Amino acid sequence: xxxxxxxxxxxxxxxxxxxxxxxxxxxxxxxxxxxxxxxxxxxxxxxxxxxxxxxxxxxxxxxxxxxxxxxxxxxxxxxxxxxxxxxxxxxxxxxxxxxxxxxxxxxxxxxxxxxxxxxxxxxxxxxxxxxxxxxxxxxxxxxxxxxxxxxxxxxxxxxxxxxxxxxxxxxxxxxxxxxxxxxxxxxxxxxxxxxxxxxxxxxxxxxxxxxxxxxxxxxxxxxxxxxxxxxxxxxxxxxxxxxxxxxxxxxxxxxxxxxxxxxxxxxxxxxxxxxxxxxxxxxxxxxxxxxxxxxxxxxxxxxxxxxxxxxxxxxxxxxxxxxxxxxxxxxxxxxxxxxxxxxxxxxxxx
Amino acid sequence: xxxxxxxxxxxxxxxxxxxxxxxxxxxxxxxxxxxxxxxxxxxxxxxxxxxxxxxxxxxxxxxxxxxxxxxxxxxxxxxxxxxxxxxxxxxxxxxxxxxxxxxxxxxxxxxxxxxxxxxxxxxxxxxxxxxxxxxxxxxxxxxxxxxxxxxxxxxxxxxxxxxxxxxxxxxxxxxxxxxxxxxxxxxxxxxxxxxxxxxxxxxxxxxxxxxxxxxxxxxxxxxxxxxxxxxxxxxxxxxxxxxxxxxxxxxxxxxxxxxxxxxxxxxxxxxxxxxxxxxxxxxxxxxxxxxxxxxxxxxxxxxxxxxxxxxxxxxxxxxxxxxxxxxxxxxxxxxxxxxxxxxxxxxxxxxxxxxxxxxxxxxxxxxxxxxxxxxxxxxxxxxxxxxxxxxxxxxxxxxxxxxxxxxxxxxxxxxxxxxxxxxxxxxxxxxxxxxxxxxxxxxxxxxxxxxxxxxxxxxxxxxxxxxxxxxxxxxxxxxxxxxxxxxxxxxxxxxxxxxxxxxxxxxxxxxxxxxxxxxxxxxxxxxxxxxxxxxxxxxxxxxxxxxxxxxxxxxxxxxxxxxxxxxxxxxxxxxxxxxxxxxxxxxxxxxxxxxxxxxxxxxxx
Numbered sequence: 001x002x003x004x005x006x007x008x009x010x011x012x013x014x015x016x017x018x019x020x021x022x023x024x025x026x027x028x029x030x031x032x033x034x035x036x037x038x039x040x041x042x043x044x045x046x047x048x049x050x051x052x053x054x055x056x057x058x059x060x061x062x063x064x065x066x067x068x069x070x071x072x073x074x075x076x077x078x079x080x081x082x083x084x085x086x087x088x089x090x091x092x093x094x095x096x097x098x099x100x101x102x103x104x105x106x107x108x109x110x111x112x113x114x115x116x117x118x119x120x121x122x123x124x125x126x127x128x129x130x131x132x133x134x135x136x137x138x139x140x141x142x143x144x145x146x147x148x149x150x151x152x153x154x155x156x157x158x159x160x161x162x163x164x165x166x167x168x169x170x171x172x173x174x175x176x177x178x179x180x181x182x183x184x185x186x187x188x189x190x191x192x193x194x195x196x197x198x199x200x201x202x203x204x205x206x207x208x209x210x211x212x213x214x215x216x217x218x219x220x221x222x223x224x225x226x227x228x229x230x231x232x233x234x235x236x237x238x239x240x241x242x243x244x245x246x247x248x249x250x251x252x253x254x255x256x257x258x259x260x261x262x263x264x265x266x267x268x269x270x271x272x273x274x275x276x277x278x279x280x281x282x283x284x285x286x287x288x289x290x291x292x293x294x295x296x297x298x299x300x301x302x303x304x305x306x307x308x309x310x311x312x313x314x315x316x317x318x319x320x321x322x323x324x325x326x327x328x329x330x331x332x333x334x335x336x337x338x339x340x341x342x343x344x345x346x347x348x349x350x
Numbered sequence: 351x352x353x354x355x356x357x358x359x360x361x362x363x364x365x366x367x368x369x370x371x372x373x374x375x376x377x378x379x380x381x382x383x384x385x386x387x388x389x390x391x392x393x394x395x396x397x398x399x400x401x402x403x404x405x406x407x408x409x410x411x412x413x414x415x416x417x418x419x420x421x422x423x424x425x426x427x428x429x430x431x432x433x434x435x436x437x438x439x440x441x442x443x444x445x446x447x448x449x450x451x452x453x454x455x456x457x458x459x460x461x462x463x464x465x466x467x468x469x470x471x472x473x474x475x476x477x478x479x480x481x482x483x484x485x486x487x488x489x490x491x492x493x494x495x496x497x498x499x500x501x502x503x504x505x506x507x508x509x510x511x512x513x514x515x516x517x518x519x520x521x522x523x524x525x526x527x528x529x530x531x532x533x534x535x536x537x538x539x540x541x542x543x544x545x546x547x548x549x550x551x552x553x554x555x556x557x558x559x560x561x562x563x564x565x566x567x568x569x570x571x572x573x574x575x576x577x578x579x580x581x582x583x584x585x586x587x588x589x590x591x592x593x594x595x596x597x598x599x600x601x602x603x604x605x606x607x608x609x610x611x612x613x614x615x616x617x618x619x620x621x622x623x624x625x626x627x628x629x630x631x632x633x634x635x636x637x638x639x640x641x642x643x644x645x646x647x648x649x650x651x652x653x654x655x656x657x658x659x660x661x662x663x664x665x666x667x668x669x670x671x672x673x674x675x676x677x678x679x680x681x682x683x684x685x686x687x688x689x690x691x692x693x694x695x696x697x698x699x700x701x702x703x704x705x706x707x708x709x710x711x712x713x714x715x716x717x718x719x720x721x722x723x724x725x726x727x728x729x730x731x732x733x734x735x736x737x738x739x740x741x742x743x744x745x746x747x748x749x750x751x752x753x754x755x756x757x758x759x760x761x762x763x764x765x766x767x768x769x770x771x772x773x774x775x776x777x778x779x780x781x782x783x784x785x786x787x788x789x790x791x792x793x794x795x796x797x798x799x800x801x802x803x804x805x806x807x808x809x810x811x812x813x814x815x816x817x818x819x820x821x822x823x824x825x826x827x828x829x830x831x832x833x834x835x836x837x838x839x840x841x842x843x844x845x846x847x848x849x850x851x852x853x854x855x856x857x858x859x860x861x862x863x864x865x866x867x868x869x870x871x872x873x874x875x876x877x878x879x880x881x882x883x884x885x886x887x888x889x890x891x892x893x894x895x896x897x898x899x900x901x902x903x904x905x906x907x908x909x910x911x912x913x914x915x916x917x918x919x920x921x922x923x924x925x926x927x928x929x930x931x932x933x934x935x936x937x938x939x940x941x942x943x944x945x946x947x948x949x950x951x952x953x954x955x
Contacts, residue, residue, distance in 0.1 A: 014692075014694075015694070026702065090503075093503065093505070094505060096505075109495070112491055112492075113491060114490065114491055114495060114496075114497055115495050115496045115497065116497050116498075116499065117496065117497065117498045117499070117584075118498075118499050118501070119498060119499065119500045119501070120500075120501050120502075120503055121500060121501070121502050121503070122502070122503060122504075122505045123502035123503055123504045123505065125505065128502065132500070132587060135587075136584060136587045139496070139498065139584030139587065140584045140585050142496060142584065143495075143496040143583055143584045143585060146495045146496050147484075147493070147494070147495060147496075150491070150492040150493070150495050151484060151492060151493060153492050154487055154489060154492055154493070156483070156484060156487065156493075158480040158483070158484075159419075159422050159476055159479055159480055160455065160476075161419075161452065161455050161456070161457050161472070161476060162455055162456050162457065163456070163457040163458075163459075163469075164456075166469075167459065167466040167469055174463055174464060174466075174467035175405075175406050175409070175428075175467060175471070178406075178409065179405045179406045179409070180405065192697075192698075192701065195697050195701075196694055196697065198693075199692070199693035199694040199696075199697050200693075200694065202693060203622070203692055203693045203694070206619060206622050206623060207622055207623075252463075281380070283375060283619070284615050284618070284619065284693050285372075285375055285611075285612055285615035285616060285619060286375060286376065286380055288611060288615060288697075289384070289608060289611060289612065290380070290383060290384060290387070292607075292608065292611070293384055293387040293388065293391070294387060296391055296604075297387055297390050297391045297394060300391060300394035300395055300398060301394050303398060303403040303404060303405060304394060304397055304398060304401070304403075304404060305404055306404050306407035306408055306427070308404070310405070311404055311405070311406075311407050311408075314405065314406060314409060315408060315409055318409055318464055319447065319464065320408065320409050320410065320411060320430075320447075320464075321408075
């Protein structure tokens with residue numbers, strides 16, 4: 001055990017000296033700041049209707065024609081302009097008087113034909129996006145109105161739930177923060193550590209310094225353990241830092257202890273996998289390439305089923321589950337143990 | 351001519367060696383193994399497309415008293431649904447961490463963020479359920495009576511004064527369109543809400559717009575992560591974010607990323623094993639060695655991108671749009687491999703650079719139909735080409751020239767330190783970077799003047815990135831943020847040469863020298879900036895951001911650049927090179943103050 005400690009200390013020291021860990025933390029800070037700076041951008045990518053929640057000025061919308069839809073649109077968060085025909089509206093559009101044109105259809109909600117609404121928006125222009133989002137609400141109301149009128153003809157009874165009062169605020173970013181951001185922050189150090197163990201091992205092979213180390217009283221197995229322990233223990237430490245930052249930003253993170261334990265277990269799996277690849281192939285070029293491939297696969301698989309580490313991190317941090325998920329932790333720990341036996345066998349063969 | 355021939359032959363020889371080496375490293379076993387993993391990845395992505403990503407599974411807990419609701423709500427995997435009698439349900443809701451309680455048809459929620467989010471999702475889930483039931487009626491007129499067609503018209507963005515000359519063209523297209531009224535192509539171009547068609551904007555009247563049949567809608571009815579919307583009813587209206595194309599464009603980055611990784615590994619391996627030493631003492635120049643090594647990787651990445659473009663059935667122009675991205679990844683990998691001291695350091699330098707690069711490339715691309723500024727990323731061109739939209743030559747130049755320039759620059763500075771004393775020693779990263787700047791100063795005439803010009807593309811690219819970031823802030827805060835950070839970057843770029851000269855003792859640290867260097871360096875930046883302005887940023891120069899980046903009167907920016915750089919230069923002279931960063935910050939304050947004054951009307955409203 002003492003020998004392993006020596007290796008751990010040596011590796012940690014070199015991480016500090018080369019400032020690699022510092023760089024790693026800057027990388028993660030960069031990712032984190034990106035995510036929070038661009039939370040609007042990303043979240044709107046995740047849920048486009050989120051853009052609507054910002055206090056945007058009313059868009060100037062040109063309305064062509066008359067009909068029942070007109071009343072719905074006038075109630076929306078827009079500023080209406082009226083035109084007699086499409087071509088005068090288009091002129092207004094190109095003179096920047098209006099940012100959207102909507103043509104009121106002739107068909108009635110009570111009629112039987114499809115109601116076709118024609119809309120013109122500026123291409124590749126944020127104004128068009130805002131106008132569209134502001135038009136969406138009244139159009140939806142109109143659709144619900146028409147749908148109600150017509151679907152009753154079919155005898156369709158929609159599922160309807162009632163509520164005394166709808167919540168005042170909305171929670172646009174809840175699912176984004178817990179579903180994407182927190183798992184990303186908890187597991188990014190894992191991916192980095194997996195790459196790091198490969199660098200630690202292949203460098204010894206390629207510089208031929210491993211032979212020197214083996215002349216000392218250290219065994220290969222101890223060196224391997226020491227390096228792997230280093231790569232694994234820095235993961236929960238970094239995870240803690242991120243969760244602390246997120247908490248300081250006002251996001252409530254539940255079950256921090258369990259989250260860090262989970263990150264440690266997953267780190268063990270990924271680091272041992274990295275070690276297996278490095279011990280087996282010995283060259284950095286090949287090992288890193290194969291590791292990246294394996295990582296992509298694990299990443300995809302991680303999103304494929306409930307109770308995957310990603311999903312567990314989401315539910316733990318959101319407080320949907322608690323200690324009952326330790327069962328799954330046990331399963332993942334068993335996987336790590338199996339891999340550990342594997343890496344030792346390969347290591348013995350050399 | 352013959353000298354060039356010989357040089358080229360030497361270069362190709364190095365390329366051949368490099369290719370042979372890489373090939374011998376990748377044994378058949380490795381090839382087999384990677385194909386195996388690739389197949390697994392393919393299978394996993396197939397399942398991901400089929401069943402969707404289980405990101406938020408079981409995140410909300412709901413308890414209902416009406417058993418029939420369990421199926422409705424359970425249709426969304428976000429919910430874990432429990433059925434209980436009223437008393438038990440109330441108890442669970444109060445004591446057992448449940449987000450939603452439904453007694454009969456009545457919803458109760460807690461006043462927490464999670465519970466409110468659950469309420470929103472519940473609302474969506476029920477709507478989706480009702481929609482799916484309506485679908486089964488096979489009667490579009492009575493189930494989904496309202497359809498919306500969106501046509502996106504190209505228009506000059508508002509900060510440029512409205513132009514009248516577009517009008518006649520519009521009228522004619524109005525006439526021709528209504529008389530011919532094409533129907534065939536409309537399904538693809540207008541049924542998915544928002545994504546406009548490729549050619550000239552055609553106006554279609556409501557009469558001849560095509561309504562898709564139910565088969566057309568339900569044909570691709572799998573609800574999955576990357577399927578685009580199929581119902582174009584108002585409730586399915588969403589901003590024109592080209593989800594599918596952005597995801598597809600991600601695919602192009604993977605091979606480039608791997609090839610860049612091979613390239614950097616190969617160079618680093620040579621350094622660690624000291625294999626490259628012999629080549630360095632041979633008569634072959636370091637430029638030939640580097641280009642010779644680069645060639646196979648560059649060609650390989652082009653070939654892979656071409657293959658993928660062909661497989662995806664995209665426009666061949668995609669290859670040309672991805673080329674600057676490949677060059678950028680290869681050049682940064684090259685520099686990383688030269689400056690890193692160990693494998694670990696190399697990994698971190700590369701992760702850092704590729705995270706930054708990916709951000710620069712992808713964030714704008716996500717908004718390729720939303721905002722014109724997205725054009726700063728070449729990936730936007732790829733997304734547009736995948737969407738069958740047109741890309742003009744000026745679009746191409748605007749988004750790729752900075753990439754080409756920066757990557758060529760990185761290669762040049764890297765080649766400067768592709769020599770024994772930097773490759774095979776344990777110098778620090780900053781030490782090596784200073785080495786390359788020192789080499790530049792030694793080799794070039796009027797070095798400080800030229801260095802400022804040469805570094806402009808890098809400053810420009812970082813500033814472009816800042817503009818993208820800035821759009822996420824309220825406009826006034828955004829402008830202030832941009833001005834301050836942009837000033838810091840410009841000052842850093844202008845003074846790094848002066849710092850090198852003083853700290854490496856290339857000339858005496860006298861006040862006269864400090865003044866001279868400050869003026870030269872400031873002048874250089876000014877000249878380069880004006881040149882750049884003429885070439886690329888004409889299209890945004892009339893906006894507020896453009897004026898910050900250097901449009902406007904000529905004499906004041908000139909004075910500004912010279913003054914602020916001289917401030918930094920004198921700072922280094924008097925406080926010593928240890929306080930370099932403090933001097934840059936001081937210079938940035940001067941610089942930012944001037945720019946803030948310039949745009950005061952925009953900031954103060």
